[in-house]
Amino acid sequence: MFQTAIAGSLPKPSWLAEPGRLWPAWRLEGEALAEGKQDATLAWLEMQERAGIDIVGDGEQSRQHFVHGFLEAVEGIDFGRKVRMGIRNNRYEALVPTVVGPLRLRERVHQTEARLVRAHTARPIKFTLPGPMTIVDTIADAHYGDRVALAMAFAELLNEEARALEADGVDIVQFDEPAFNVYLDDVVGWGIEALHRAAAGLRCRTAVHICYGYGVQANIDWKASLGSEWRQYEAIFPALAASRIDLVSLECMNARVPLQLLELLRGKDVLVGVIDVATEQVETPEAIAALVEQVMRYVPRERIYLCTNCGMAPMRRDVAIAKLAALGAGARLARERFG
Numbered sequence: 001m002f003q004t005a006i007a008g009s010l011p012k013p014s015w016l017a018e019p020g021r022l023w024p025a026w027r028l029e030g031e032a033l034a035e036g037k038q039d040a041t042l043a044w045l046e047m048q049e050r051a052g053i054d055i056v057g058d059g060e061q062s063r064q065h066f067v068h069g070f071l072e073a074v075e076g077i078d079f080g081r082k083v084r085m086g087i088r089n090n091r092y093e094a095l096v097p098t099v100v101g102p103l104r105l106r107e108r109v110h111q112t113e114a115r116l117v118r119a120h121t122a123r124p125i126k127f128t129l130p131g132p133m134t135i136v137d138t139i140a141d142a143h144y145g146d147r148v149a150l151a152m153a154f155a156e157l158l159n160e161e162a163r164a165l166e167a168d169g170v171d172i173v174q175f176d177e178p179a180f181n182v183y184l185d186d187v188v189g190w191g192i193e194a195l196h197r198a199a200a201g202l203r204c205r206t207a208v209h210i211c212y213g214y215g216v217q218a219n220i221d222w223k224a225s226l227g228s229e230w231r232q233y234e235a236i237f238p239a240l241a242a243s244r245i246d247l248v249s250l251e252c253m254n255a256r257v258p259l260q261l262l263e264l265l266r267g268k269d270v271l272v273g274v275i276d277v278a279t280e281q282v283e284t285p286e287a288i289a290a291l292v293e294q295v296m297r298y299v300p301r302e303r304i305y306l307c308t309n310c311g312m313a314p315m316r317r318d319v320a321i322a323k324l325a326a327l328g329a330g331a332r333l334a335r336e337r338f339g
C-alpha cells in the first residue's frame with residue numbers, strides 16, 4: 001500500500017548538462033555523452049532505491065527535454081526550422097522544430113536506458129513518454145495542417161515505442177499530458193482517443209500524468225492567476241475515469257485543487273502528488289501523511305500511490321535528493337498510520 005514513484009524527471013548532474021534549465025545544453029558529446037547519460041541514469045536509480053522509492057524510473061537523464069527527447073528520433077521533423085511559438089495556450093514561449101513531412105520513427109527512442117534500468121533493478125519500472133496532445137502543443141506544423149490528424153500520427157509512433165518498452169521489461173508506460181489541463185474541451189473531444197491509440201495493445205499498465213507544470217516562473221505566475229480553487233481536473237476526470245488508462249498522476253501538494261474532485265476518478269489508481277516541485281522547501285513526512293489522510297476521504301486507500309507533483313528536472317540537485325528521501329519517509333509514515 002502507498003507505493004511510491006516519481007512523476008518522471010530528475011535534475012541532470014552538472015557534468016552532463018547545464019543545471020537549472022528546462023532545455024539544458026549537453027556538456028559532453030559523442031561516445032562520452034552516451035556514457036554520461038548511462039552513468040547518470042544508474043546514479044539516480046540507486047538514489048531512488050536508497051530513498052525507498054518502490055516504482056523506479058530513468059529520471060529522464062538521456063533526454064534534453066521531455067517532449068523533444070522523443071522528437072529527435074522522428075523522421076519528418078526539421079530541427080533546423082525552429083519557430084518561436086506560444087505553448088500551453090501562450091503560457092510561455094518556446095523555440096520549437098517544424099513537422100515538414102509524414103512522420104515515422106527512425107529508430108528506437110529509449111531502448112538503451114529502458115534496458116539499462118531493467119538490468120539494474122528488481123523493482124517495477126515506470127517509463128515516461130510525452131502524450132500526443134502535449135507533443136502537438138510543443139511543435140510547429142507545416143505538413144498535416146490539422147492538430148487532431150497530427151496528434152493521431154504521433155500517437156501511432158508513441159504506440160510503436162511503448163510496445164517496444166513493454167518488451168524491454170517496463171511495467172508501467174506513462175504518457176505526460178500537461179496540455180490536458182489547458183485544452184479541457186479537446187481532452188474530451190480527441191485527447192483521450194489519441195491516448196488510447198498510443199496505448200493500444202499494451203499488456204503492461206498505463207498511466208497519464210496531468211499537472212500544473214514544472215516549478216518555473218511562468219507556471220508559478222499562471223497558477224497565481226487561476227483563483228482560489230483550481231477546478232480544471234473537474235472537466236476532464238469523468239472522461240479519464242471512463243478511459244482505458246489504469247493510473248492517473250496528479251498535482252496535489254500545495255495545489256489549490258479541491259480534493260473532492262478526486263472522487264471523479266473512481267475506478268482508477270491515483271498517483272497523488274505529495275511533493276511540490278515549485279518550492280525548495282522539503283516536505284515533512286508529517287505533511288505528506290496528512291495529505292494522504294485527506295485524499296483517503298475520496299480515493300480508496302488501496303488505489304493511492306505517492307508521487308511528486310511533476311518532474312524535478314530544473315530543480316537543485318540537493319533539494320531533489322532531499323525530496324526523494326521525504327517521499328520515501330512520508331510513505332512509511334502513512335503506511336504505519338493508515339496501512
Ligand SMILES: [Zn+2]
Pocket residue numbers: 007178209210211212213214309310311
Ligand atoms: Zn508535470
